[in-house]
Structures are given as structure tokens and as C-alpha cells.
Amino acid sequence: MTERKRVLVVGVGSIGERHLRCFQSTGRADVSICELNNDLRSKIADQYGVERQYTDLESALAEPHDCAVIATPAHVHIANSIQAVRAGLDLFIEKPLSTSVEGIGELQALLQETGRKAAVAYVYRAHPALAAMKAALDSGKFGKPVQLVVVSGQNFPTYRPAYRDIYYKSHATGGGAVQDALTHSMNAGEYLVGPVDALVADFSHQVLEGVDVEDTVHVITRQGTVLGSFSLNQHQPANESMITVICERGMLRFEYQKSWYRWVTEPEGEWQVGFQETLERDTLFQRQASAFLDYLDDTSPPLCPLSAGLQTLAVNLSILDSVKNRTWMEPAHFLSSIT
Numbered sequence: 527m528t529e530r531k532r533v534l535v536v537g538v539g540s541i542g543e544r545h546l547r548c549f550q551s552t553g554r555a556d557v558s559i560c561e562l563n564n565d566l567r568s569k570i571a572d573q574y575g576v577e578r579q580y581t582d583l584e585s586a587l588a589e590p591h592d593c594a595v596i597a598t599p600a601h602v603h604i605a606n607s608i609q610a611v612r613a614g615l616d617l618f619i620e621k622p623l624s625t626s627v628e629g630i631g632e633l634q635a636l637l638q639e640t641g642r643k644a645a646v647a648y649v650y651r652a653h654p655a656l657a658a659m660k661a662a663l664d665s666g667k668f669g670k671p672v673q674l675v676v677v678s679g680q681n682f683p684t685y686r687p688a689y690r691d692i693y694y695k696s697h698a699t700g701g702g703a704v705q706d707a708l709t710h711s712m713n714a715g716e717y718l719v720g721p722v723d724a725l726v727a728d729f730s731h732q733v734l735e736g737v738d739v740e741d742t743v744h745v746i747t748r749q750g751t752v753l754g755s756f757s758l759n760q761h762q763p764a765n766e767s768m769i770t771v772i773c774e775r776g777m778l779r780f781e782y783q784k785s786w787y788r789w790v791t792e793p794e795g796e797w798q799v800g801f802q803e804t805l806e807r808d809t810l811f812q813r814q815a816s817a818f819l820d821y822l823d824d825t826s827p828p829l830c831p832l833s834a835g836l837q838t839l840a841v842n843l844s845i846l847d848s849v850k851n852r853t854w855m856e857p858a859h860f861l862s863s864i865t
Contacts, residue, residue, distance in 0.1 A: 530555055533555040533592065533595060534558050534559070534595065535557060538567065538570045541597050542561075546574055547574060548812045549595070559578075560580040562582065583606060583609055584609075591613075592616065594617055603623060604630060617643070621647055622842055623838070623839040644831075645832065647830070653785070655780055655786050656780050658787060659800065668776040669775040672751065672753070672774060673752065673753050674747070674752050675769075676758075676770075678766060678767035678768065680764070703742065707758060708845070710767075712745075712756065713834070715754060719750070721837050722754070722837075722844075723749060723750065724857075725746060726848050726854045733759075743756070766781070786803075839860075840860040841857050
């Protein structure tokens, strides 16, 4: 039986609260919190029975912890992570990894020097149906992937009514559809068929009131020999996310809301269910928390290693630059600039 981990959740806004709740639910962690907002910190501590709470990161890191869950706005992820590693903690960093590559070289060097571990919280990778679909793709049964088609959308204000007042309203803090929502699809697509080598993108603010960041995005990618297309909006009535991979000898489709993947190999053939499981609201985040604790215990690799989170960050930045410059971009450009 492994020892319980002392987990420090840094930032208890919407996603930090969920990480707190889901790490607690594993029964394998003693969780403390760090939050600058006094009212929010007190409310969350009372709601979840958190005994140790801190008003600033320096005070929190002065106390013994095993790992930090970095759930602050994306633009301070790297600075917070560097502080935590210097204090001897492992890292679980909320997506996206950051809003730039600044400081990432220093973080990588510190991790290598100290032997600390780091993973990124792209929760799609905890979805059992997506993992089953990747295993089917990797088996070779369907031949090589040749095309990737991702379509997703939802009515964002329904799920995040405070979107006008949080990080979402600015690219600088990790906002907009590219860094907030599309990044999930991009990371999942790279997980399934490999990293994006080149892309061209278009986006616009179309509907959402009270902000001027993009809420509608189209991206075309090259991922090795795979041609990819991604379409996302944050204002349609239906909440849906579908990832289709067309291979030489069939096609597979993951549907997030239905918690399944299906496949078909014959023209006008019947779709076959490859995997389906009913999931509760927190199931994926609970699995993600357990998987990270397994990683700390050396019983499994990380669901999303830092290198994969960094690759998706480079994709995010490439999309933003593609729209700005109206041209194709290569994510490797950002990776090569890390020192």
C-alpha cells in the first residue's frame, strides 16, 4: 500500500475546485489549497473540509507537500510551476501548459536537474473510449490513418456563465476558443494520429456577448501523412464533440457525449460499437487524478507528459499566428525557440 500523497491545489476557481474534489475522491491524497481570493478560499475550504489553506504560494510551499496541481490562469502556470519544483514538488499542470514558451526551458532544466515529475491535465486522455479507440488504431486492424476530422461545439455561456469576467475574455490569460476549448481537441487528435507538423487557421468572434475573443475556429493540419480538419464553436445549442479517423481499411469515431467509439469497414455497413461506458460528471477527472497518482508511484506513465502538453501549446500559438499573419505555420518554430 503506497503512502497518501500531500497534494497542494494552487488556485480553486472552477477547474481547481474540480481537481480538489476529484483528488479527494481517490482516497489516496491529503489535499490542501492555495488561493489569493479570501472569500473563495474560505468557501471552498468549508465546502470540502480542507484543513490546510494558504493565502499565497510562498507560504504554501514552505509547508511539506509532495505535488502541486497548478490550476491558476494559464499565463502564470510556468512561473508557479518553477516555484513548486524549486520547493521539491512534482507537478500536475492544468491545460493549456501556458500562453507562451517563456520560461519553459528553465522549467525543463529544473525538472531534469531535480528529478521531479510533471504532467499536463488534458482530460480527454482519461476517457476510456478514446483510449480504446487509440488502441484499435495502433493495432493496425484498420490500416494506416489517412484523415482526421474533428467537429465540436457547445453553448459556452450555459456551462460557464461567468465567462465575461474570467480568464476567457483575453488571449493573454489563456482565453478565447483556441486556448480554452479547441486545445482539448488538438491534444486528442495528436494523441490519436501524431503531432501537428503544419497548420493554417481561421477564426472570428461571431456570437458571444461581452467579449471580443474568437468563439468560432477552423483549422487545417498536416500530421505526418494524415490530413486533419478541426471545426469548433462555443455558441451552438447542441453540446457535441466528435473525432473521426479515416484509415485505409475503415473508419473510427469517438463521441464524447455518448462515451463511446464506433467503427465501420464496409460501404453502407453497420457501425459497430468498439467501446461504451456510462460516465458520471466527475468520472474522467477522478480517473485523471488516479492516473497522476499512479505516475507518482511509478506504476504507470503519465496520461499526458509535459512534452505532449508543450507540443499542443506550440499548436495553440501557431493557430493564433496563422490567423494574424494569414499563412501556414509550423509548431516546430515555437519549440525551436525554447532555450
